[in-house]
Amino acid sequence: MVLTTTNLAAGESLPCTFASRYVRTSLPRFQLPDCSIPKEAAYQIINDELMLDGNPRLNLASFVTTWTEPECDRLIMSAINKNYVDMDEYPVTTELQNRCVNIIAHLFNAPIGEDETAIGVGTVGSSEAIMLAGLAFKRKWQNRRQAEGKPYDKPNIVTGANVQVCWEKFARYFEVELKEVKLREGFYVMDPEKAVEMVDENTICVAAILGSTLTGEFEDVKLLNDLLAEKNKQTGWATPIHVDAASGGFIAPFLYPELEWDFRLPLVKSINASGHKYGLVYAGVGWVVWRSKEDLPEELIFHINYLGADQPTFTLNFSKGSSHIIAQYYQFIRLGYEGYKNIMENCVENARILKEGIESTGRFDIVSKDSGMPLVAFKLKDSSQHTVFEISDSLRRFGWIVPAYTMPPDAEHVAVLRVVIREDFSRSLAERLVADINKVLLEIEALPSRIAKIAAVTSEISGNDGTVPKKSVDEVQKEVITFWNRLVEKKKKTNGVC
Incomplete structure (x- = not known):
């Protein structure tokens, strides 16, 4: 009809x-x-x-959760119409958020007593969490400089060049200079010694990454704390540390409980974590917790009463859904320490299986480390004929979304593929991915080299005989990287999801 x-x-x-x-x-x-x-x-x-x-389950570029249990899904749907900011209307939801904040604070070894309440807030991902933490550092630094009668108009933050784009957003939006420690081949995280060298009297904090987006490595927060404490002692400054644990915050406590990276270190004043990554909740929830009340300036907290009661709030937005906070609490009580530990161990084991499969091809060098995040980052041993970008494009025919990217300064000449292992990435999927990578390798080997074509187009003709000067593998590789950088606008950070 x-x-x-x-x-x-x-x-x-x-x-x-x-x-x-x-x-x-x-x-x-x-x-x-x-x-x-x-x-x-x-x-x-x-x-x-x-x-x-694309199929979210096959999106191996993202750290973000793509599967939860049906019971969790039902709780999410039942709360889809609840506006979290209406705390007086939904007091139980507010209580669940407070429980989550305290659970996370204890997980990160915050120095709070049995009868004390942790200081923190749920956010829309780690991007908002980082903005809030950065604002707290900036305001505390400004207040201290004002009290000392010193200029307070040129704040800066020290980070590694491997930070996620939200740090650039914070610096640009809130007028803070971003001082980045450059990377180098074979060392793709912030060097604590170089970071401390860049600290000056205008540094509002040093940001350390627990789980680099690029390779999954944990930065050495303990060494950073010790070096910075010594510099503070020598200079009389009080430069603190923020730990961006967006990816690693729900990994380290379960897999590396002895690793000192959190509030056990005295200079760590705030930590953010993404509930929607290894907190095992769908996209839309992050967390930021502070060491103590003194680390969150009171003037940044607003009090509203037009929704029925006095409600303190420290967020960048107003209205937001309640369902992801409820889902986070579900995961905490459903899994407990044992459940999270089992899941993270399983992710690491599947990452090991995938790593061994990729190594068995004989075509790749593994860039990621065995410790840190459950991911595998790898580069071609020989990039003179084909690139990781071709492999990434070809894998999409099989449904896989595997990102290829170049490293930040000063390691731009290194191009890698990266596979993030999440809870729903099984061993059988790892084996299937390796099989498909082998198929792609065989296919592109039978094709004409794109690199040779690019090099021929970009090479300058020397002399009148029309000959093209022979170039080394490194020179050709640099030309290829330059070509791809232009396509993806390399100067803009695109790595990672918060």
């Missing part, structure tokens, strides 16, 4: 969506349609377009 009118009577159903004109007529893409269409047609049109999206 073909319908010819949009004026359906109330309750009238659409007998056959695909037989209607609604799925055969283009809707305006950037303007509101003039008329309504049946709900079945609207659903089908959108659902059909979404089929062209």
Whole structure:
């Protein structure tokens, strides 16, 4: 049956969506349609377009959770209409957030007593958490400089060049200079000694990364703390540390409990973590906790009463959903320490299986380390004929989304592939991925070299005889990297998801 009118009577159903004109007529893409269409047609049109999206389970670029238990899904759906900011209306949801903050603070060894309440807040991912922590550091530094009668208009933060893009956003949005410690080949995390050398009287904090987006490595927060404490003692400064544990915050306590990176170190004043990564909740929740009340300036906290009661709030946004906070609490009580530990150990084991499979091809060098995040970063041993970018493109034919990227300064000439191992990435999937990588390697070997083509196009002709000067493998590789950098606008950070 073909319908010819949009004026359906109330309750009238659409007998056959695909037989209607609604799925055969283009809707305006950037303007509101003039008329309504049946709900079945609207659903089908959108659902059909979404089929062209990638499969989230096969998106190996992302640290973000793509699967939870059905019971957790039901809790999320039952709370989808709750606005978290209405704390007086939803006091139990507020209580669940407070429980989560305290659970995380204890997990990170915050120095709080049995009767004390932890200082922290749920956020929309680690990006907001980092903004809030950065604002607290900036305000504390400004207050101290004002009290000393010194200028307070040129704050800076010291980080490694491997930080996630949200740190650049904070620096740009809130007018803070970002001082980055450059990387080098074979060492893709911040060097604590170089970081401390860059600290000056205007440094509001040093940011350490627990789980680099690039290679999964943990930065040496203990060494950073010791070196910075010595410099503070010599200079009279009080430069603190923030730990960006977006990825590693729910890894280290379970796999490396003896590793000192958290509030056990006296200069660590705040820590952020992503609940939607290895906290095992869908995208949309992060956390930031402070060492004590003194580390969060009171003037940054707002008090509102127009929703029914006095409510303190320290967020960048106002309204937000409650469902992800509820899901986080579900995971905490459902899994407990034992459950999280088992899942993280399983992820590490699957990463080991994948690493061995990739090494068995004989074509790659592993860049990531055995300790740290459960991921595998690897580069081609020989990039003179083909690149990791070609491999990444070819793997999409099998459904895999495996990112290829170049390292930040000063290791831009190194290009790698990276596979993030999440809870729902099984051993059988790891074995299938290795098999598909082998297929891709065989296929691209049979194709003409793109590198040779790029080099031929970009090479300058010398002399009148039309000869092209022979270039070394390193020179060709640099040309290829330059070519790809132009395509992906290398100067803009794109690594990682918060």
